[in-house]
Amino acid sequence: MSNKLLKVTGIRKSFEIPSGILGKKKILKAVNDVSFEIMEGQTFSLVGESGCGKSTTGRLVSRLLTPSEGEIWIDGEEISQKKESQLKKMRQKVQMIFQDPYASLNPRMKVRDIIAEPLLIHTKLSKLEQQRLVSEILKVVGLNESHADRYAHEFSGGQRQRIGIARALIMKPRLIIADEPVSALDVSIQSQILNLLKDLQSEYNITYLFISHDLSVVEHISDYIGVMYLGTIVESGPKDAIFSNPQHPYTKALLSSVPIPDPKLRKERIILKGDLPSPMNPPAGCPFHTRCPVSMEMCKTIVPKVTQVALDNHFVSCHLMSS
Amino acid sequence: GDSEKGQKGSDKEIVIAVNENFISMDPHNTGDTNSNSVQSAMLEGLLGFDSDGQITTVLAEDYSVSENALEYTFKLNQGIKFHDGEEFNAEAVKVNIERIMKDESLRLNSRGFNLITSVDILGDYEIKVTLKTPYSAMLTRFSVAKMLSPKLIKENSDDIPKSPVGTGPFKFVEWVQGDHLTVERYDDYWKKGERVKKITYKPVPENGSRIAMLKTGEASVIYPLPAQNLQELEGNKDIIVSKIPSTIARYVSINTMKEPFDDVRIRQAFNYAVDKNAYIKVVNSGFGLPLDSVIPSKTLYYVKQDVYEQNIEKAKELLKEAGFENGFTAEIWGNTNSDTMKGMQFIQQQLKEIGVTVEIKSMEEGTLSDEIFGAQTPEEAKLQMWYVSWSSYASDVTNATKPLFHSESIPPNSANTAYYKNTEVDSWMNEANSTGDATKQAELYEKIQSTIYKDAPWIFLGVDELLVGTRSDIEGIYVDPTGGINVSDANFK
Amino acid sequence: MSEKLLQVEQLQTEFTKDKQKIRILHGVNFHINKGEVIGLVGESGCGKSLTSLSIMGLFKGTSGEITGGHIRFNGQDITSLNVNEMRKMRGKQIAMIFQEPMTSLNPVMKIGEQLMEPIRIHLNLNKKQAKEHAISMLKKVGIARPDEVINEYPHQLSGGMRQRVMIAMAMSCNPNLLIADEPTTALDVTIQAQILELMKQLQQQEDMSILLITHDLGIVAEMCDRVVVMYAGRVVEEANVFDLFEEPKHPYTRGLIGSVPKIGDKRDKLDSIKGNVPDPSDMPIGCKFAPRCTQVMPICLEAEPTSIMLENDRLCSCWLYDHERGEMHV
């Protein structure tokens, strides 16, 4: 099973930001030359700070946005520039789970209708048939029939996220793009959902593009990990390599920022200074140099190249490595 | 000038509220009553109208008409000055008459004057006007055409519509568009008398507001006084209401060329179906007189006819004879005026009594006029009945008949919307127009009236009575039968 | 034992819905000592925020009201204060940081204006002094160019900066107690680390007490001295932070700690507490956790356990420890 379900090469996306009344548009490079691939049935995670371009990458892959450059291959088909009308087939295969289980469910629709919506769009099944599938899928995600006639706001966050998952599952997709599916949830619920996602993957051989900023969650669910910073992937590799042998200073800072639920392990952390630089005028050279605890002179001017760390697909872009 | 002509009088000002905006102050280009009213405070003609609407001399001392009704000679009053100091004389008259004859932009009042072939000055104060063909309404035209300062005409003709200069008892002060027009006493006026210092005319379209102004004293005179509000003034000692029979005839013209209205019995039946007194009560709030001839009683040569008193039985019988025992459906047109709407509903109610269903079609003025005058031939006409009114100068019987009943006046040419065609009546009218002999004219118009009245091309409804409200401390203001307000003797008691 | 700053005793809070009262807090008990950081943990909906709102008396615009119990602040029962007295207390003695930094700032008001409001009210400073104070507060929370930031609007700041502004605002009048309701949930790990570091510093400098509300046990472990665990409107366990993580007593606490994914944890499946928090209007009889409890006993389904004092001053409400019930239950 080494079929590449998703292959992304060199995609970029910029937004034009109207700024001020004077009319000069600023360019925001949200995703800047990102490449990765995912084997069928595996999970690739994107981690990084808020605003670094994870969601934008996810939305490019799901073609809610059109990349300005680069290619996106899903199941052997290049879709990066296709028109909405040509995407219908792809949309059946690829489904999304959204970060915010509160906002991504239409508050005015009943759960039954929310879950059945993809069926309505893509199939010609009868109402009855649709409802049978809805009932089935509800069971799969751990809800029951009695939930179907309620509105989203009547559920807890975890239940809502299950509804979102049910909606994504009902088309039996090959690829699920999960944009921070658990970051809004309680730990107790989070673990339920993570377990559920894993179970579903092993049962139906689903591929995940999993977006998160929580490294402990990512470690639990992924096979491969890409660490993003300011629109680029600064380090990527198999899960174990990233966690046991992080190379990029940013990855290290991320790992050390995770609070550990054990008071005895209170530790000195790598606390990064300052906020994420504005993507509208990203720093020259290595994008991370403004906050990097080990920044060097050359980092300010020269963009580091991607280098392979070890044999097993572990890549990093840092002058510390390339030198 | 404080010689014997010296004008005294109160220094107070009065406000006169009327129902509509004034359109233009150019006396040679005015068609609406309110503009005329305001102009009459400032401007005078060779002739004019008395309070009964009949012709009197004003700036002319005397006048004569030749036998063949082609030559008009005027002797002018002397020592009259325009507000700008210009002298009034035969030359001034000539300038005025020639302006009306020649200026193409004066599209309204050139009628009659376009028949003039020559204007001859016979002396400083004597002038003769010669016509191409006889025109029996010419004296009325001379009364309407007011005299402007020749200086104004020659040098500043653009100002005429805005600020006229005449010989009248008041002179122009200011006109704030849409708000008011003010005139001031002319102290060198040639007639004696005490007058108020200033008069402000205000257009106040809302009936209720006009009444309120009269009540608060903001206005000293309001015209028209809405009849339906009369009750509000009962017992109010500060206000005097006067009632004047008018020359405004209200009627429904019936298309006599259209089936089934081409049957005189149908038209007569309609006339019998309508209760004129109820009409006056309901539509005119009780003020008005039945229209008992083709022309209103104040009009020259009026002769009373046998009124079609309401008689439902007779009306039904006539319908039956005409083959419409079970009635039929007819359409009545009218403008969007609320009085018109009321009138049309009344007709509808009355004709229902004899089994005729009337559909009311009220139309906005412009559309209505297109509908009526858009028909190039009688066959094209869609008009069945038109609820409308007609008003002409009391002295001008021609205008009260010819445009309405002469076959040459059938639309689109003029306003014979009854499509009334009677060769006999046509020839009588022509004859009356071409003679200067008043007895002959009276005879002819008697025949015209009785013939047309029997032919019933209209449903004859009523003649308005005009109501004027005046504060009791004011005197000397009267309204003539055409609705013109005369203020030349306006003063506080 | 050190001085008690805040005592919450048998706090009951209710909402009215359809003319029916729904009790959300069922006799919540805990206290905060001076200079102490207390963690309040529990699943979403268990009443953590409501507890803090009850302390602040912020029920305006909702149907909520306190229907029983006392809240003593420096010994004074603040539930009996009138509106005005309570208003003067808020912001000055007790300040609060809200769950949502994104929406808790007025989007159409400049940062400076918002920051100066409490300063001017409570510290009686004039405009200029207030501005200086505001700038110094921003500096204290580590905002780089404070004199510019005060003229900016919230949307011009990043989430981390906004949360820092919230903290600056809450700390501006030197409160004795800071209630931080999930101050970092909306933030990234690296920013979160910054903020937590900052709070710790400030707390130590000013000798402030903090009530830290969160459901992230990692943060609790990092920050707190003592932890109060809530479930369904009740305190189910209270203990010193080391004891709690060392040996959680209540099955719920155990479940919570077990569900956290830990880096380096090789479990294929996380432990999870099954089911959901019960609906406040539809509570099970007996122990409220019983339907989800892995160690449920018959008695759990019949009667509600009361709080039991265990060794090391810990408290726990669970039938499992009924045999240890001594003289001194609370």
Next chain:
Amino acid sequence: MEFTSTVTEKKQVVPKKKYSPVREFWVNFKHQKTAFFASMFILLLIIIAIIGPSIAPYDPYKPDYDATLQGPSSEHILGTDEYGRDIFSRILVGTRITLSVSTSSVLLGAIVGTVLGIMSGYFGGWLDRIIMRSSDVMFAFPDLLLAIAIVAVLGPGLNNVIIAVSVFSVPSFARLVRGSTLEAKENTFVEAAKSMGAPHKRIMFKHIFPETVSSLIVFVTMRIGTAIIAASSLSFLGLGASPETPDWGAMLSMGRDYLGTASHVVMMPGIAIFLTVLAFNLVGDGLRDVLDPKTKNE
């Protein structure tokens, strides 16, 4: 492929009583007391609209010239008008035309305006610009001119009144809805629908439209009053019902001259209009709360 349950819940949430959507709506709506009574009033109006002519004590068209402009009395409980017609009967009989014309014209205007507004806000770009600029021009255009044109093109008839009144209100609705759409389209659930491949139509009307409903309701209910008056002024232009029709707005306008002396002629239809508009507003408020699943149980 068969789905099997991987996670089970021990305690099932007690299912609520299951209602049909209509029934559910009704149950919720009944909780809104004022709105409920207001809707009862509207129901009453509808009943009157249907049976009005048969319960009217007098023939609403029959004049009685001996009893004009009489104040309320035991014989004519709301008095008589300038033709001596019974005002109460006229109001009863006029309910049908007044209600049907005003509500349908407002609804039609709201529907067209909403569609334009949603498209304008959703698609943006040149479509937005065209729709918005046209609406600017429409605003500056006097209603009278439009009305004359409509009479000229379509001729008289009640349907054309409805069209005319709706045309007047389309730009307002379009602007209002466009504003809400701009906001609503930023919702994540809209993006979610897009990611599922939902067609534009579905996104606009299933997902965005409901978000605009709350301000729409306020506007629609307020416009009912305006529409009653507007429709009657059109009938004066010969566009609508002929003047004898007991349309409330027309009764009000025709009575204008009698305001000083027989004010009941204006007052009675005025009160009828006021109560109707009030009722619609109250129902609107209630409806808004009920339609929003978050507040419907409040």
Next chain:
Amino acid sequence: MFQYILKRIIEMIPLLLVVSILTFLFIHMIPGDPARLVAGKDATLEDVNRVSIELGLDQPIWKQYVTFMGNLFKGDLGTSLKTGLPVSNMFADRFMPSIYLTLLSMGWALVIGLIIGTLSAVFKNKWPDHLGMVTAVSGISLPGFWLGLILIQIFSVQLGWFPTGGAEGWKSYVLPSITLGAGIMSMLARFTRSSLLETLKADFIRTGRAKGLKESSVLTKHALRNSLIPVVTIAGLQFGFLLGGSVVVETVFSFPGMGRLLIDSIAFRDYPVIQSALLLFSIEFILVNLIVDILYSTLNPKIQYE
């Protein structure tokens, strides 16, 4: 900001050109012959034709348009067919009073609408809310002539405080602006209420309270400003009503405004007046929308313009 405004104003020119063509075509297309209307009912066909030539109505329509626009660029709005007066002269006395009346009506309607709306929201479902509702519904369902005449009865006839009409001095503006503003006030009150109800649910309101702010400051400083955007939208919309809907008020209060002039001119098919008035209204409208947009960005700093 200045450049943006400039850009918007420059954008107006092509727009107005299109508007002028459309309105020109439109008003010439509707039925009604000015020559006939000017000449009068008793005019003969010959009279009518003469008038038609005199008014230039016999020219092809594009030629008439070119003439009109040519004069317009010279600053000449033409001559009224009906009165023979220059159109600019007819506008001169009416334009400013109309603007004052509009602004005054809008002004008080905004203030009172906001107050009523705020009280209604704060006291939702209590008596101030009900009172607010009744006031708003009365405001929208009372026809202008009725309200106007009642005001005249009370304040002019009974109390003698204000004149019954005209446009001289501030006193004569009071009653007309009350009448004109009533409907707008009602709309604004209702929208303020609903918008404020939303805002009051927002988190930052609670923040304000937590700071120890007085309830009144929370309301005015925090809630109200955030609720103003829909209110501004509605206020902008209502300008249309003010500009076009003042006819009734101008009639009742014999107010010299643009509304009645336009209506009278339409009745007479006085093309130059209609055409010029429509252009003027369009300009006013576009400016109002510009102001609304500028207000948006001052009220909500997030809104920026390209």
